[in-house]
Amino acid sequence: MASKDGFLTQEQREMLKIATASLNSENPTVSAAPSPKSLVSPRSLSSSPKPTSTLLSDHHGKGHGGGGKAPAVRHVRRSHSGKVVRVKKDGAGGKGTWGKLLDIDGEAHLDRNDPNYDSGEEPYQLVGTTVSDPLDDYKKAVVSIMEEYFTNGVVEVAASDLRDLGSNDLSVDIPDAANVLALFVARAVVDEVLPPAFIARVQNMLPESSKGLQAVQIAEKSYLSAPHHAELVERKWGGSTHLTVEEVKKKIAELLREYVESGDTLEACRCIRELGVSFFHHEVVKRALVLAMEIRSAEPFIMKLLKEASEEGLISTSQMMKGFYRVEESLDDLSLDIPSATSLFNSLVPRAISEGWLDPSFSKSTTEDGEVPIQDNEKVKWYKEEVVTIIHEYFLSDDIPELIHSLQDLRSPELNSIFLKKLITLAMDRKNREKEMASVLLSALHIEIFSTEDIVNGFVMLLESAEDTALDILDASNELALFLARAVIDDVLAPLNLDEIAGRLPPNCSGSETVHMARSLIFSRHAGERILRCWGGGTGWAVEDAKDKIWKLLEEYESGGVVGEACQCIRDLGMPFFNHEVVKKALVMAMEKKNDRMLDLLQECFSEGLITINQMTKGFARVKEGLDDLALDIPNAKQKFESYVEHARSHGWILPTFDSNGEEAALAPVS
Numbered sequence: 001m002a003s004k005d006g007f008l009t010q011e012q013r014e015m016l017k018i019a020t021a022s023l024n025s026e027n028p029t030v031s032a033a034p035s036p037k038s039l040v041s042p043r044s045l046s047s048s049p050k051p052t053s054t055l056l057s058d059h060h061g062k063g064h065g066g067g068g069k070a071p072a073v074r075h076v077r078r079s080h081s082g083k084v085v086r087v088k089k090d091g092a093g094g095k096g097t098w099g100k101l102l103d104i105d106g107e108a109h110l111d112r113n114d115p116n117y118d119s120g121e122e123p124y125q126l127v128g129t130t131v132s133d134p135l136d137d138y139k140k141a142v143v144s145i146m147e148e149y150f151t152n153g154v155v156e157v158a159a160s161d162l163r164d165l166g167s168n169d170l171s172v173d174i175p176d177a178a179n180v181l182a183l184f185v186a187r188a189v190v191d192e193v194l195p196p197a198f199i200a201r202v203q204n205m206l207p208e209s210s211k212g213l214q215a216v217q218i219a220e221k222s223y224l225s226a227p228h229h230a231e232l233v234e235r236k237w238g239g240s241t242h243l244t245v246e247e248v249k250k251k252i253a254e255l256l257r258e259y260v261e262s263g264d265t266l267e268a269c270r271c272i273r274e275l276g277v278s279f280f281h282h283e284v285v286k287r288a289l290v291l292a293m294e295i296r297s298a299e300p301f302i303m304k305l306l307k308e309a310s311e312e313g314l315i316s317t318s319q320m321m322k323g324f325y326r327v328e329e330s331l332d333d334l335s336l337d338i339p340s341a342t343s344l345f346n347s348l349v350p351r352a353i354s355e356g357w358l359d360p361s362f363s364k365s366t367t368e369d370g371e372v373p374i375q376d377n378e379k380v381k382w383y384k385e386e387v388v389t390i391i392h393e394y395f396l397s398d399d400i401p402e403l404i405h406s407l408q409d410l411r412s413p414e415l416n417s418i419f420l421k422k423l424i425t426l427a428m429d430r431k432n433r434e435k436e437m438a439s440v441l442l443s444a445l446h447i448e449i450f451s452t453e454d455i456v457n458g459f460v461m462l463l464e465s466a467e468d469t470a471l472d473i474l475d476a477s478n479e480l481a482l483f484l485a486r487a488v489i490d491d492v493l494a495p496l497n498l499d500e501i502a503g504r505l506p507p508n509c510s511g512s513e514t515v516h517m518a519r520s521l522i523f524s525r526h527a528g529e530r531i532l533r534c535w536g537g538g539t540g541w542a543v544e545d546a547k548d549k550i551w552k553l554l555e556e557y558e559s560g561g562v563v564g565e566a567c568q569c570i571r572d573l574g575m576p577f578f579n580h581e582v583v584k585k586a587l588v589m590a591m592e593k594k595n596d597r598m599l600d601l602l603q604e605c606f607s608e609g610l611i612t613i614n615q616m617t618k619g620f621a622r623v624k625e626g627l628d629d630l631a632l633d634i635p636n637a638k639q640k641f642e643s644y645v646e647h648a649r650s651h652g653w654i655l656p657t658f659d660s661n662g663e664e665a666a667l668a669p670v671s
Contacts, residue, residue, distance in 0.1 A: 138165060141165055142162070142165070145158055145161045145162060145165075146158070148161075155205070156205070159205055159206075163207065168210065168211070168212065177211060177215070178211050178214045178215045178218060179215075179218060181211075181212070181215035181219075182214075182215040182216070182217075182218035182219040182222065182223065183219070183223065183233070185198075185199075185215060185216060185219040186219040186223035186224050186233045187233050189219075189224060190224075190233045196224075199216055199219065199220050199224070202216055203216055203217070248275060248277055248280060248283070249283060249287075251271075251275060252272075252275070252283055252284050252287055253287055255268060255271040255272065256268075256284075256287055256288055256291055256302075257291070258271075259271075259301065259305060260291065260295065260298040260301050260302070263301055265304055265305055265308050268305055269305070269308060269309055269312065269314055270657065272284055272309065272314060272315075273314060273657070274657075278316070278319070278451070281309075281314075281315045281316070281319040281320075281323070282319045282320075282322035282323040282326060283323070284309075284315065284323065285306065285315065285319065285320055285322070285323020285324065285326075285327075286323045286326045286327050288302045288305065288306060288323075289302065289323065289324070289327045289345070289348065290327065290334065292344075292348070293334070293338050293340075293341055293344045293345065294337075294338060299348075303348070303351065303352070303355075306320070306352070306357060307352075307355055307357045310356075310357035310358075310413075310414070311357065311411060313413040313449065316413065316414070316451055316453060316454070317359055317413070317414030318453050318457070320357065320358060320359075320414075321358065321359055321362055324349065324352075324358065324362055325362075327345060328345065331345060349362065356379070359414060379412070380415065380418065383410065383412055383415050383418065384418065384422065386410055387407070387410075387418070387419050387422050387423075388422060388426070390403055390406045390407065391403075391422060391423055391426055392426075393406075394437070394441065395426075395430070395434050395437060398437060400440075400441060400444045400576050401576075401609045401612060403441065404444070404445070404448050404449060404612075407419065407445075407449065408449065413449070413454075416445075416449070416450050416451075416454035416457075416458070417454050417455075417457035417458035417460075417461055418458070418461070419458070420442070420445075420450070420454065420455060420457075420458025420459070420461075420462075421458050421461045421462050421465075423438050423441065423442070424438055424458075424462060424480070424483055425462070425469065426438075428469070428473050428476060428479050428480075429473060432535040433535075435479070435483075435535040436535040438483075439483065439486045439487070439490065439535070440574065440575070440576070442455070442487060442490070442492055443490045443491075443492055443575075443578075444576050446492045447580075447614060447615065447618070448612065448614050452492075452493065452494075452497065455487065455492060455493060456493070456497055456500060456501055459483075459484060459487075459493075459501055460501055460504050460505065462480060462511075463480065463501065463505055463509075463511030463512075463514055463515065464505065464506075464509075464511060466480060466509075466510050466511045466514060467509075467510050470510070477510060477513065477514050477517070478517070480511075480514050480518075481514050481515075481517035481518040481521060482518075482521070482531070482534045482535075484498065484501075484514070484515065484518035485518045485521040485522050485527070485531050485534070486531050486532075486534060488518070488522050489522070489527070489528055489531045489532060495519075495522065498515055498518060498519055498522075501515055502515040502516075546573060546575055546578055546581070547581060547585075549573060550570075550573070550581055550582050550585055551585055553566060553569040553570065554566070554582075554585055554586055554589055554598070554601075555589070557597075557598075557601060558589060558593060558595065558597060558598065563600060563601055563604045564604075566601055567601075567604055567605060567608060567610055570582055570605065570610060570611075571610060576610075576612075576615075579605075579610070579611045579612075579615040579619075580615045580616075580618035580619040580622060581619070581622075582605070582611065582619070583602060583611065583615065583616055583618070583619020583620065583622075583623075584619045584622040584623050586598040586601060586602055586619075587619070587620070587623045587641070587644055588623065588630065590640070590644070591630065591634045591636075591637055591640045591641070592633075592634060599644070599647060602616070602648075602653065603651060603653075606651070606652075606653050613652075613653065613654065613655060614655075616648065616653045616654050617653075617654045617655045617658050620644070620645065620648065620654055620658065621658070623641060624641065627641060645658075
């Protein structure tokens, strides 16, 4: 039976399907089955339901008009009024009919008030939207937490915030995260970045079954509790040849005792230099002072050694002062073994200051990080007058080797930061040519005689006085940002040094904004090319472009060029701080071509002062570092290199202490 609402019942639907299938099988010429709605209306079914045979007989009777051969079937429908109407060719029906079976052209067929209305039949449109990655969201949240932690330093708050994230798991990106973190923790303890007590303290702060707790436990049990754990951890990342902290301390103690016995200051300086740990020279100072207090007869030798090391630039001013501060901080403990430690130390300090190898500001208040600002005194005033003259001469002559020689004659390496401040301040008050020359000179000084610490201190001094500088130079902030960015691009500073500089500036000062501006310049698109040309020209070479030009000029010289012309091409590059690359490529080409003609070019460059002894030594050291790779293409590379080293040593190109086993430690002081 039909439903009360006039729709087909399930039984009627089955009957309709059977009738349609039967009709199609009897009339194969019909291209498409008639619409079920055209065969019978729901209303007629509801009033007088008929069996399937009756439905078929009615249809055939009306369609064929009697017996005999059946004519082609015509599509007919009855309207609700009972009239017979001719169906359109495509089966859509005419006036008063329901339309074709699959007619979906308009929304007239979708009655939202119909009890059988299905919203899924409505037209739909795909709308694009941003898919959120939970891992990206987590990383952003962690960055925010870490930045807040670096600001306030409250470990408990940071740990609580991380726990609240509910996703503290690096193993999403790094399956072996716990083991990797464990090794980092162990290495930090071995290198004395973290105290051993950190392990016990942090375990109480981490939730059980967390990856963090697992990493700390692995660090303690698998690394720090193992026999010879320091050596194990030190070499865990691939056979490091560097000494561990304990080994360095032991070597320092041994060389100081041998020096006290022999009194050979030059030999002691050589041993300090060979350690190759300029960033750890404060330990030399500390142990030397303690030894002088322990053995009273050793005091004259110790004072002589420290003075000599300072005057040679072997131990920087900041390292010297840091060593004195470490002794001062441990005086209470030292007094247990050396009752007169405090009085002895207090007598050493004025002597060191009066002899000029300890900065006078040591006795004054220090800044938060232990660095001491250099105060004006008679020596500093004299130094400033001298360097202003030297810088003006450089701007006229563009002679970097001469400037370096003049600066070394002043014998005041502890005032290098003042030189940098004067150089950039004078350059900012001049044209782009002088600014470019100042940037190039800064690169050369970093290679030759300035440490990274000297340069960081110089920029800190510049940024601290930026507001005063802006009174005379209106665009001082932007230009200082360019000098900072250029220093990073030229590898004079590392990007992390910008964070160090910013951390040493007063909060909310204009210098902090300048550092932020420099950082934005560095990380912008095509930063290298843009910043290299920031002063309107200059050399403008990117590092890869410079390397390519060096190789081409050497090839041209090797194929029959003139020595003088090759030297002029090297000079035209305008990158004296990069001349070690000329040395490196010349030596490699000599090995490849089996032609020692390149040695003639290097001899001429050295004789003219075009390539300094430090640049020569650095170039030889670069070749030494790549000998294993060179030997794959040039089987006798090591033998050839040994012969080049002997040749260079005999002609005085390289530092006497350089040998084929490594680079001279004091080649270019680094912090």
